[in-house]
Amino acid sequence: MTATTTSVTDSAAVHTDAVWKIFEQEPADVAAVQGITITIEPSEFVAMAGPSGSGKTTLLNLIGGLTRPSRGHIWVAGRDLANMSNRALARMRLERIGFVFQAYNLLPVLTALENAEFPLLLLGVEEDERRHRVDELFDRTGLSGLEDRRPGKLSGGQQQRVAVIRAVASQPALVLADEPTANLDSQTSDGLLDMMEELNRELGTTFLFATHDPRVMERARRLIRLVDGAVASDERRRPEPQR
Amino acid sequence: MLRPVLMARLALRNLRRQARRSALTAAAMVVGGALLMFSVSLGDGTHEDWIESGVRMGSGHIAIQAPRYQASRKIEDRLSSAARDAALGALDAAGVRQRVVQTVPRLAVGGLASSPNGARPAQVVGVDPTKEADFSILDDKVVEGRYLQPSDRLAAYIGAELARGLQLELGSRLVLTAQDAEGDIAGQLVRVVGIYRTGIPEVDQAIVHIPLRTAGSWLQTNDEVTTIALLLDRSRAVPGVLRALRHALSDEITASNTTVLGWREAMPELDAAVKVDDLGNYLFQGIMFGIIALAIVNTVLMSVLHRHREFGLLQALGFTPKQTGGLVVIESVVLTTLSGLTGIALGTFLTWLFFRNGLDISFTWNEDWSFSGVVLDPIIVPLFRSARIVQGLVFILIVGTLASLYPAYRATRIDVAEAMKFER
Numbered sequence: 001m002t003a004t005t006t007s008v009t010d011s012a013a014v015h016t017d018a019v020w021k022i023f024e025q026e027p028a029d030v031a032a033v034q035g036i037t038i039t040i041e042p043s044e045f046v047a048m049a050g051p052s053g054s055g056k057t058t059l060l061n062l063i064g065g066l067t068r069p070s071r072g073h074i075w076v077a078g079r080d081l082a083n084m085s086n087r088a089l090a091r092m093r094l095e096r097i098g099f100v101f102q103a104y105n106l107l108p109v110l111t112a113l114e115n116a117e118f119p120l121l122l123l124g125v126e127e128d129e130r131r132h133r134v135d136e137l138f139d140r141t142g143l144s145g146l147e148d149r150r151p152g153k154l155s156g157g158q159q160q161r162v163a164v165i166r167a168v169a170s171q172p173a174l175v176l177a178d179e180p181t182a183n184l185d186s187q188t189s190d191g192l193l194d195m196m197e198e199l200n201r202e203l204g205t206t207f208l209f210a211t212h213d214p215r216v217m218e219r220a221r222r223l224i225r226l227v228d229g230a231v232a233s234d235e236r237r238r239p240e241p242q243r
Numbered sequence: 244m245l246r247p248v249l250m251a252r253l254a255l256r257n258l259r260r261q262a263r264r265s266a267l268t269a270a271a272m273v274v275g276g277a278l279l280m281f282s283v284s285l286g287d288g289t290h291e292d293w294i295e296s297g298v299r300m301g302s303g304h305i306a307i308q309a310p311r312y313q314a315s316r317k318i319e320d321r322l323s324s325a326a327r328d329a330a331l332g333a334l335d336a337a338g339v340r341q342r343v344v345q346t347v348p349r350l351a352v353g354g355l356a357s358s359p360n361g362a363r364p365a366q367v368v369g370v371d372p373t374k375e376a377d378f379s380i381l382d383d384k385v386v387e388g389r390y391l392q393p394s395d396r397l398a399a400y401i402g403a404e405l406a407r408g409l410q411l412e413l414g415s416r417l418v419l420t421a422q423d424a425e426g427d428i429a430g431q432l433v434r435v436v437g438i439y440r441t442g443i444p445e446v447d448q449a450i451v452h453i454p455l456r457t458a459g460s461w462l463q464t465n466d467e468v469t470t471i472a473l474l475l476d477r478s479r480a481v482p483g484v485l486r487a488l489r490h491a492l493s494d495e496i497t498a499s500n501t502t503v504l505g506w507r508e509a510m511p512e513l514d515a516a517v518k519v520d521d522l523g524n525y526l527f528q529g530i531m532f533g534i535i536a537l538a539i540v541n542t543v544l545m546s547v548l549h550r551h552r553e554f555g556l557l558q559a560l561g562f563t564p565k566q567t568g569g570l571v572v573i574e575s576v577v578l579t580t581l582s583g584l585t586g587i588a589l590g591t592f593l594t595w596l597f598f599r600n601g602l603d604i605s606f607t608w609n610e611d612w613s614f615s616g617v618v619l620d621p622i623i624v625p626l627f628r629s630a631r632i633v634q635g636l637v638f639i640l641i642v643g644t645l646a647s648l649y650p651a652y653r654a655t656r657i658d659v660a661e662a663m664k665f666e667r
Binding site for chain 2: 061064066094099
């Protein structure tokens with residue numbers, strides 16, 4: 001590894017170096033990600049777009065440490081995921097990465113508030129601090145008053161906002177969002193994206209989306225298009241906001 | 244480290260959420276716990292009854308004898324007067340006196356009982372009539388006449404089979420012949436004052452009770468005896484009293500003047516019978532809980548497979564695979580503990596409710612049942628012991644934990660990316 005590469009891996013929010021993911025299956029193996037090298041700087045608001053099967057979700061899972069690459073290396077916040085044990089990967093996800101999923105994926109047995117503060121509970125943050133952080137996010141996202149509701153008693157948009165609060169409550173370096181607006185109507189999607197942009201601007205959290213949604217692509221300040229597991233284009237659309 | 248409170252909260256809420264599945268698993272454990280307590284209480288009650296009968300018919304919960312007497316059964320292996328005094332003195336030792344209900348001296352010798360109609364081998368036991376009546380159940384088994392009384396001298400209390408064999412009746416004369424303390428053959432004429440029937444052939448054919456004074460003078464042993472038998476308030480006190488007595492009599496034991504035997508050593512056949520019966524009960528319980536464990540494995544495994552996405556999510560949020568498996572184990576242990584406790588309480592209550600006066604199974608047999616000198620009582624009274632509740636709970640906990648290990652292992656092996664795939 002050269003000095004320049006080292007500098008990139010240390011400073012970038014995410015850096016992938018010739019990453020491959022090959023799924024072994026009959027009759028032929030499938031290369032979902034084919035030697036992708038990208039760098040995402042801290043505070044970027046990036047969308048990865050592409051048709052189904054282009055490798056967006058697989059790349060997101062690789063960056064989130066949910067699956068391991070077949071070849072290549074991935075650095076998140078300066079740490080090489082390839083050398084980490086499952087336990088260290090879990091710790092990394094807890095401390096550095098927030099996830100937002102298409103299907104919301106809130107824990108059904110917990111209330112909205114408990115779901116939102118779940119990572120903070122795992123991190124052992126004291127109750128006062130937890131409540132302070134989460135209450136503020138509930139206020140900002142218009143969810144105040146719904147803290148004690150179970151996910152089943154919330155609308156899709158409300159559930160997704162709780163999922164976003166859960167993703168950012170621990171102030172991770174990176175939030176990975178896989179089709180976060182796919183199940184939402186346009187008004188709710190816009191509201192959610194407003195909220196994510198605001199959090200990106202104010203907290204400096206890096207957002208990386210995998211999406212089909214033109215609204216997300218439109219708002220992204222950088223758009224990476226994937227085709228057949230490879231980067232087809234990487235376009236910086238607007239300057240990063242001044243903070 | 245993950246907060247245990249969070250794990251417990253998640254486990255409890257998941258159990259509540261999966262109410263039907265939890266109820267199915269709990270039902271298996273409730274039934275198992277109830278059956279466990281039911282069978283253990285009846286088993287313990289049966290064994291206590293066997294032991295009670297055995298020690299009263301035999302040499303008590305604890306027997307103090309000369310070291311070689313247990314094997315030889317000969318009069319020369321009797322306790323000396325000094326050893327007898329030391330033994331009686333030891334009964335005042337701490338941990339002994341409060342447990343001893345009755346103490347009886349016995350002088351037993353193997354000999355011959357003869358009448359004009361024949362002769363039979365007999366085990367002649369010289370007893371203190373008053374104390375023996377409190378101690379033994381032989382006096383309760385009288386079918387003709389009466390048991391010995393303190394004023395009796397040349398009286399004998401004999402079994403019905405011996406009476407039949409020698410054609411003896413109440414008032415008949417009987418000659419007892421045995422080797423005395425000097426090694427000479429000596430005879431003693433006695434008269435039948437009572438006839439008993441225990442249902443144990445070897446007892447009814449051979450055991451003859453005569454007054455201790457008569458036996459001492461006939462066998463020239465004066466106040467020396469072969470056994471000092473102790474009856475305790477409960478059989479579970481035997482190990483403690485044995486330790487205390489052996490400590491108090493350590494000088495006599497070291498000098499080979501005395502030995503102190505518990506009923507398990509003095510009556511090895513009864514000990515073996517209790518152990519074999521226990522083994523049978525444990526096997527039954529093992530098989531029953533094996534089946535219950537399989538049911539738990541099945542329901543918990545189904546739960547893990549059904550909650551694939553949830554476990555994937557937990558790992559995506561920062562749970563390690565080990566913590567995910569730990570959650571499955573905690574859920575299973577919480578469920579089995581709660582249901583096991585319920586089952587144990589239910590089993591204890593049902594046993595008390597239905598069988599507090601004993602379970603009468605006399606309809607299953609037509610005549611007396613006996614073995615190893617023990618008369619079986621057809622009424623089984625369950626015995627409740629708090630230790631059994633703790634043991635039952637620990638056993639259930641172990642079963643619950645073991646049953647959750649494979650499902651927990653499966654939870655640790657979840658492919659998180661696969662589990663989080665969006666299903667349209």
